[in-house]
Structures are given as C-alpha cells and as structure tokens.
Amino acid sequence: CRDIIVVGAGQAGFQAAASLREAGFDGLLTIVGDEPVAPYQRPPLSKAYLAGKATAGTLALRPASFYANHRITLRLGERAALIDRPVQQLELTSGERLGYDHLILATGARNRSLPVPGADLAGVLQLRTLADAEDVQRYLAGVESVVVVGAGFIGLEFASVAAARGIAVTVVEFADRVMSRAVSRPTSAFFRDAHEAAGIRFAFGVGVGRITGADGHVTAVETTNGRVVAADLVLVGIGVVPNVELAAEAGLAVADGILVDHALLTSDPSISAIGDCATFPNSFDGNAPTRIESVQNAVDHARCVATRLAGRAASYAALPWFWSDQGGWKLQIAGLANPHDLTVTRGDPAQGAFSVFCYRHDRLVGVESVNRPADHMIARRLIAERLPLVPDQAADLALDLRALIR
Ligand code: FAD
CATH class of the missing domain: 3.50.50.60 (FAD/NAD(P)-binding domain)
Structure with missing residues (x-):
C-alpha cells in the first residue's frame, strides 16, 4: 500500500x-x-x-x-x-x-438540528466545530438568559459554563433525567442536584414547541406544554x-x-x-x-x-471510556454502562466523590466515577480483563480495589 x-x-x-x-x-x-x-x-x-x-x-x-x-x-x-x-x-x-x-x-x-419553527433565528446555536464555539463565545458576551435544549454531555457542560458566568440557564429535556442515554440513575440524580445547586433550572419530560424572536433574533422558547422561557441564546444539544x-x-x-x-x-x-x-x-x-x-x-x-x-494483524478490542467535566465535577466512565439491571454505589454522593458500578446479568459492564479517578483507572482494567468483582465487594470501601488488578 x-x-x-x-x-x-x-x-x-x-x-x-x-x-x-x-x-x-x-x-x-x-x-x-x-x-x-x-x-x-x-x-x-x-x-x-x-x-x-x-x-x-x-x-x-x-x-x-x-x-x-x-x-x-x-x-x-x-x-x-x-x-x-x-x-x-x-x-x-x-x-x-x-x-x-x-x-x-x-x-x-x-449535530442533529431542531425541527421546530424559529430554529433558524439568530442566537439559536449549536456546538460541534471551532467556528460554532467562536459563535457561541461571541453571543455569550451580552447574554442574560439561555435555554439549553437537551441534557446530554455537551448541553450540561455548556449549561455549567454559562451558569458560572452568572447567566440564567434553563435546560429543556425530553427524558425524565439528565444524560439518560449514557449514565445510570444514581449518576443522573447526582448531576441534576449539583446543577440545580449551581442555579440551573430543568424542565423534564417536555420538548421545544417553537422558538420566538424579535428582529430576527431569539427572545424565548415555548415548550411543548405551553411554557414560555425567555432566552437571548438557545444552545441545541440533541445529539449527532x-x-x-x-x-x-x-x-x-x-x-x-x-x-x-x-x-x-x-x-x-x-x-x-x-x-x-x-x-x-x-x-x-x-x-x-x-x-x-x-x-x-x-x-x-x-x-x-x-x-x-503497516502490515501487522489487528483486531479492534479496546475498552470504551469517556469523560465529561461539568462545573467542578469530573465524570469518568469505563465501559458502556447502559443497559444495566443492577447498580452499586461505592462512596458517598453527598461527599461529592463516588463510583457507580453497573451490572448486566451479573457481569460488570460499566463504572461511572465522579471525582474518584483511581476507581476509574482500576475499573478500566477490571472490565477490560473481565476480572471478577461481585456487587458486595464493589460497595465495600474497606476492600482495596487495587488488590484485584495486581
Ligand atoms: P470529528 O472530530 O467530527 O471529525 C470529522 C471531520 O471530518 C470533521 O472536521 C468534518 O467536518 C470532516 N468531514 C466530514 N465529511 C467530510 C467530507 N466529505 N470531506 C472532508 N471532510 C469531511 N469526547 C470525549 O471522549 N470526551 C469529551 O469530553 C468530549 N467532549 C466533546 C465536546 C464537544 C463540544 C464535542 C463536539 C465533542 C466532544 N466529544 C468528547 C466527542 C469527540 O470530540 C468526538 O467523538 C471526536 O471528535 C470524534 O472524532 P472523529 O474524527 O471521528 O470525528
């Protein structure tokens, strides 16, 4: 070749x-x-x-x-x-x-576009490319309120940056919880609480009906249940x-x-x-x-x-892993946690540092760690090498997980 x-x-x-x-x-x-x-x-x-x-x-x-x-x-x-x-x-x-x-x-x-009237108004933005980010950065400068459509990773990351700048943020999400496609309920619940504590408001179980504007620029979002939320900027983050x-x-x-x-x-x-x-x-x-x-x-x-x-045999078998930074929280995911039928939490979400071990048919499929980077690194090995860890062990803080990968 x-x-x-x-x-x-x-x-x-x-x-x-x-x-x-x-x-x-x-x-x-x-x-x-x-x-x-x-x-x-x-x-x-x-x-x-x-x-x-x-x-x-x-x-x-x-x-x-x-x-x-x-x-x-x-x-x-x-x-x-x-x-x-x-x-x-x-x-x-x-x-x-x-x-x-x-x-x-x-x-x-x-980015998937939002198929509603008003989605073409100035100030309705997306985030995929550097050019998109430059647009968002420029608009953010003079903004008082934003609506984020979609409580996925990018929507929430953006929401936490905007809230930290003192901007009023409302997140509109069709599902009943944040990051529902990717993370477990305990992790969702933690991030919802953390974002609400930072002043971000959520509207779950609703979509966007239309976006309204004045002089070609967005002024508000109307949800599918008829609520009107003022917005100088709308960030659409509904997947790709x-x-x-x-x-x-x-x-x-x-x-x-x-x-x-x-x-x-x-x-x-x-x-x-x-x-x-x-x-x-x-x-x-x-x-x-x-x-x-x-x-x-x-x-x-x-x-x-x-x-x-380059001429050598290769078969793809790498373990998926991912991270997302939202506010002061670092979420790290080893494996693909969804779907799962059992979760076990290690550590205390109230202390802001915990890991959720997700099992499917008694097999560990994913581990979500918040501010516990050592758990994440160990979890990558546990899942990749299919090492045994029963749920009771996962929850037991007295058990040193490092001993399992030596
Ligand atoms: P891309 O990076 O999308 O590159 C594809 C390129 O191909 C683009 O430049 C596109 O314009 C170009 N292209 C398409 N068609 C053509 C054509 N016909 N001719 C020429 N060029 C073409 N991942 C994480 O793991 N952690 C994160 O925290 C994280 N945060 C993210 C935050 C944002 C805002 C975004 C947008 C993504 C984030 N991701 C994150 C996802 C990660 O960036 C993507 O998974 C990764 O960039 C995928 O790489 P790629 O090369 O497959 O695709």
Whole structure:
C-alpha cells in the first residue's frame, strides 16, 4: 500500500495519519478536511474554551510543523464529494481526483438540528466545530438568559459554563433525567442536584414547541406544554448524525454508521472507517453493532487501522471510556454502562466523590466515577480483563480495589 488518503481532519483522521507514520508507513499520506483549520480537540469547545481557559491555538492537536515533518499533506477547506471505487479515486468538490491504494473514512458526525419553527433565528446555536464555539463565545458576551435544549454531555457542560458566568440557564429535556442515554440513575440524580445547586433550572419530560424572536433574533422558547422561557441564546444539544453519505453513495454498507468488521474494514477491503462515523462489532457487548462518539474510540480505532495498514494483524478490542467535566465535577466512565439491571454505589454522593458500578446479568459492564479517578483507572482494567468483582465487594470501601488488578 503506497498511497493512503484520510477523509476527515478530526480526532480520528489526525490520529490515523500520525499513527501510520509512527508504525513506519512510508508512502504518500493525505488528509482531506472540510473545516478550514488543522485538526484540533473538540472536547474543550464546551469546557475550557468557553470558560476562556483555552484558545484556538491551544486546541490544535499538533503544530503545523508536525505535518510537514511527517510528510502528511493537509488539504484543508476541501470536501470529498464522491468515491469512485472501481478506479480507486476520491473526487473533491472542486472536481479534482486523487488516487488511493487505501482510503480511511473519518468523517465524524454533525449535530442533529431542531425541527421546530424559529430554529433558524439568530442566537439559536449549536456546538460541534471551532467556528460554532467562536459563535457561541461571541453571543455569550451580552447574554442574560439561555435555554439549553437537551441534557446530554455537551448541553450540561455548556449549561455549567454559562451558569458560572452568572447567566440564567434553563435546560429543556425530553427524558425524565439528565444524560439518560449514557449514565445510570444514581449518576443522573447526582448531576441534576449539583446543577440545580449551581442555579440551573430543568424542565423534564417536555420538548421545544417553537422558538420566538424579535428582529430576527431569539427572545424565548415555548415548550411543548405551553411554557414560555425567555432566552437571548438557545444552545441545541440533541445529539449527532453520523456523516455516512459519502460511504452510502459509494455503495458501502451503512446502518446507523458506516459498517465495519473487527479490523475496521468496510464492505470494500480498500476502505476503512473509524471514529464517530463507524459502526463496529463491540467485543464488550457480544459483538453488537455499536457506534461510539468519544475521543478514546476515535484514537483507538485510528491506531488499530494504522497497525493493520503497516502490515501487522489487528483486531479492534479496546475498552470504551469517556469523560465529561461539568462545573467542578469530573465524570469518568469505563465501559458502556447502559443497559444495566443492577447498580452499586461505592462512596458517598453527598461527599461529592463516588463510583457507580453497573451490572448486566451479573457481569460488570460499566463504572461511572465522579471525582474518584483511581476507581476509574482500576475499573478500566477490571472490565477490560473481565476480572471478577461481585456487587458486595464493589460497595465495600474497606476492600482495596487495587488488590484485584495486581
Ligand atoms: P470529528 O472530530 O467530527 O471529525 C470529522 C471531520 O471530518 C470533521 O472536521 C468534518 O467536518 C470532516 N468531514 C466530514 N465529511 C467530510 C467530507 N466529505 N470531506 C472532508 N471532510 C469531511 N469526547 C470525549 O471522549 N470526551 C469529551 O469530553 C468530549 N467532549 C466533546 C465536546 C464537544 C463540544 C464535542 C463536539 C465533542 C466532544 N466529544 C468528547 C466527542 C469527540 O470530540 C468526538 O467523538 C471526536 O471528535 C470524534 O472524532 P472523529 O474524527 O471521528 O470525528
């Protein structure tokens, strides 16, 4: 394999190129990315960047010199339009064609838009890209009240940054609790209480009916049960849609994401897919087709593909893990906690430091730790190596968990 093209200059695309060079790949290496900037970290966009503790410069994954030194050609601000598989060429929207021996799709995901009247008013914003974050930052300066739509990770991270700036924040959430798709009830309850203590208000079990404005700018959100909440800014955080169109139009197998096998190969052996856009067999869940949106997943997928393309056998089996910073609380998740049928809490949520051990059919599937980083690191090993830990042990603070992984 002499010529590799990566589509998508995000976390996964960057890592694939960097790991390919690390693994000794010596051929031509090109990353095509439609954003105008070199690969950067997204997680701080809803955390340090909005809090004024990071800048566009500090978010860059590597300085420009890295790409030159590693002979990685960055084609930024350019979009891949189609894959001509029979001749192994990628066509850009400019019409230019690039030949490849192997193509890595790392196209990520885009934000789901809110399908209600008024969603196009100025001040109704989303958070995915640096450009989005710059918009949000600019708007936040003069704002007194915000409505966050969706109590997922990004919505809550944003809400806590806004509340810390003295802005009145209301979070509208369709489900009956925060982060309901990803975390257990005890962890949800803790974060709801913590956010309410910081002054954030919640409206659960309702959606947004419409958004109203004056002079083209948002002024309020009307919930589906008729409540009107004033807002100078609305942040929509209702999940993402994987960017699969390029793959689907090329005839590759696509479900929720681009379907890949254990080696992260698509239905075409010359094309891999990694990161947020890929649906892979999850070895921690009976090989169920799984799509994960996290830095860990993007990075470990990329490393696996780089290893394979450098000529060594590789099968993806990394344990999923994740983090989210909300207010002063650091949530870390090892494994995939949902679904589960039993939870055991270690430590005391009232003290602000605890872990929730989640079991499915007597098997430990996930551990959510709040301000207990040592538990998180141990939990990664316990789950990855399938080491036994019965619920009574998990709850027993007298038991040193480190003894189990020695
Ligand atoms: P992306 O980073 O989305 O990169 C894909 C790139 O491909 C994009 O630049 C896209 O524009 C480009 N692209 C798409 N189609 C084309 C095309 N046809 N041609 C050219 N380019 C194309 N994860 C965590 O683990 N912890 C966190 O705390 C956390 N916080 C987050 C906070 C925010 C605000 C956001 C947005 C995400 C957060 N994430 C977090 C998720 C994490 O950032 C993503 O899972 C990760 O970026 C996925 O990497 P990716 O390369 O698969 O996709």
